[in-house]
Amino acid sequence: MENERKPKRIHLSAGRRELLDIVKTCRAVENREFNPFLLDVRQAIEILRKYFPHWEDLDDYCLDAQTLNELSKVIKLQNTQLRFQSSSLYADPEFLERKFERLSVKKLAEIFVKCWHPTVELEQLTLTTVEEALDYWRNLLPVEERWRRLQLGRSSQPQSVEMAEALRLGFTSTEGFMRMLEKVWSEMKNEYSKSGEVDYWKFALRDSYTDTVRRAYLISFLLTYGYARMLVKKNGRMFLEPYETQKVEEDRHMVSFPISIGVERWKEWKEKA
Amino acid sequence: MEGESVSKRFYSDKLKQAAHLLLFKRGKMPGAKDWELKTKLGRNYEEIVNQLNVLLSDLDLEVRKIAGEPIGGPTLSASTSRGEAEARFLVGLKGSLTLREARMCGWRIDNLSALSVAISYLISKQGKAPRKDIEKLLAYKFGRWRAMTLIDVFIRSGYLNEDETGLLSLGWRTRAEVDLKSLMTLVLEARPS
Numbered sequence A: 001m002e003n004e005r006k007p008k009r010i011h012l013s014a015g016r017r018e019l020l021d022i023v024k025t026c027r028a029v030e031n032r033e034f035n036p037f038l039l040d041v042r043q044a045i046e047i048l049r050k051y052f053p054h055w056e057d058l059d060d061y062c063l064d065a066q067t068l069n070e071l072s073k074v075i076k077l078q079n080t081q082l083r084f085q086s087s088s089l090y091a092d093p094e095f096l097e098r099k100f101e102r103l104s105v106k107k108l109a110e111i112f113v114k115c116w117h118p119t120v121e122l123e124q125l126t127l128t129t130v131e132e133a134l135d136y137w138r139n140l141l142p143v144e145e146r147w148r149r150l151q152l153g154r155s156s157q158p159q160s161v162e163m164a165e166a167l168r169l170g171f172t173s174t175e176g177f178m179r180m181l182e183k184v185w186s187e188m189k190n191e192y193s194k195s196g197e198v199d200y201w202k203f204a205l206r207d208s209y210t211d212t213v214r215r216a217y218l219i220s221f222l223l224t225y226g227y228a229r230m231l232v233k234k235n236g237r238m239f240l241e242p243y244e245t246q247k248v249e250e251d252r253h254m255v256s257f258p259i260s261i262g263v264e265r266w267k268e269w270k271e272k273a
Numbered sequence B: 001m002e003g004e005s006v007s008k009r010f011y012s013d014k015l016k017q018a019a020h021l022l023l024f025k026r027g028k029m030p031g032a033k034d035w036e037l038k039t040k041l042g043r044n045y046e047e048i049v050n051q052l053n054v055l056l057s058d059l060d061l062e063v064r065k066i067a068g069e070p071i072g073g074p075t076l077s078a079s080t081s082r083g084e085a086e087a088r089f090l091v092g093l094k095g096s097l098t099l100r101e102a103r104m105c106g107w108r109i110d111n112l113s114a115l116s117v118a119i120s121y122l123i124s125k126q127g128k129a130p131r132k133d134i135e136k137l138l139a140y141k142f143g144r145w146r147a148m149t150l151i152d153v154f155i156r157s158g159y160l161n162e163d164e165t166g167l168l169s170l171g172w173r174t175r176a177e178v179d180l181k182s183l184m185t186l187v188l189e190a191r192p193s
Helices: A010-032 A041-054 A058-085 A095-100 A105-114 A127-139 A143-149 A163-169 A179-195 A201-204 A211-226 A265-273 B003-024 B032-041 B045-057 B099-104 B109-124 B131-142 B144-157 B173-175 B180-189
Strands: A228-232 A238-242 B061-066 B088-093 B128-130 B158-160 B166-171
Touching: A010 A041, A010 A058, A041 A058, A041 B166, A058 B173, A095 B088, A095 B180, A105 B099, A105 B180, A179 A201, A179 A211, A179 A238, A201 A238, A211 A228, A211 A238, A211 A265, A238 B088, B003 B032, B003 B045, B003 B088, B032 B045, B032 B088, B045 B061, B061 B173, B088 B173, B099 B109, B109 B128, B109 B131, B109 B144, B109 B158, B109 B180, B128 B131, B131 B144, B131 B166, B144 B158
Parallel strands: none
Antiparallel strands: A228 A238, B061 B088, B128 B166, B158 B166
């Protein structure tokens, strides 16, 4: 009797994990990150069958239905791919990549021009566009007004200050510049390891305006020297990604990205934070 | 006889009106929508457009009808999957330009070459691919920064579309202007010089 096999215990948490993994893979396939045939649909269905009788919560049933829905999308993509491969437009993307590498820029342009039939479109001034332009011009504030909005203020002539005064104003520090950079860098790395992303403004924002500007200044150096990189999302949000070691990529094209930090805006951000 | 001349004059006016509608850009996109032509030219607008097409063919131009087709070259007689109301009529070049002519129109060889790479790669990926993949592909020849800018230019001009997940697809202009089948054939047949 002891030799009789006991039925395997089903761990629901493991089941949920497996289903979530399937959903994640399906989404990656939908986003064209993988070939749809890389997913073993039969095995995925087996997993669904295995856990389905054991689900008790509504959430689990919903997850099951969602997984099934995602799998059906992958099957649809598999079908599309098969149909596409049988069409005359089919070409292996990897083969094409190698081809592009070998073909010259001029040759590629010549190929394109042969099968390009551009549209004829004549630009014109209409009553509506003229009215829109006039409205824009009438509503445009004078340059002085627009400059005032930027709160640049009047600039004074450069003067010399004593070291003690510069220290008091925060223009210089007894701490070495590289040490300050290292400090900010390690803070950034800590933040990144904790939350997986570092929001630029949250990271740069300090209690005082001077500290915020100083921190933004140090961040700019970290980015320029290759200790971190900045990602700007479509919605305009900026994120920092620290590197473990300094990266100097010669083939990288550096881009200047000015960020304005005015007192008013700093106040707004502070209120939001 | 009198009826015939009336009919001819009617067509002559309508032809002018059709040419104005199709050639002069009024909104963001060139050409005119199916319903616009129907409203302005009347029920027999397709006949008028066909007649205009015959006239334009002497000038190496043609009237094209584009609809929401997934992949494939646009033709005048193409049937639309979204229905007639969504179709757009455009006037385009019947033949093709030389590289020199294209440069004179303001196109850089780099841009044309990058567009050729982006479109053919997208076709090989069934019309959709992540933006970063195309950026990487273009960066090999044009540098990362230029690749990013070029893709933005192509999106703005309607050759490519980008969705909120960062997936690129073929835009309306590609479907209207590029003969995708010959592009793929020429790319596959091309040999490095």
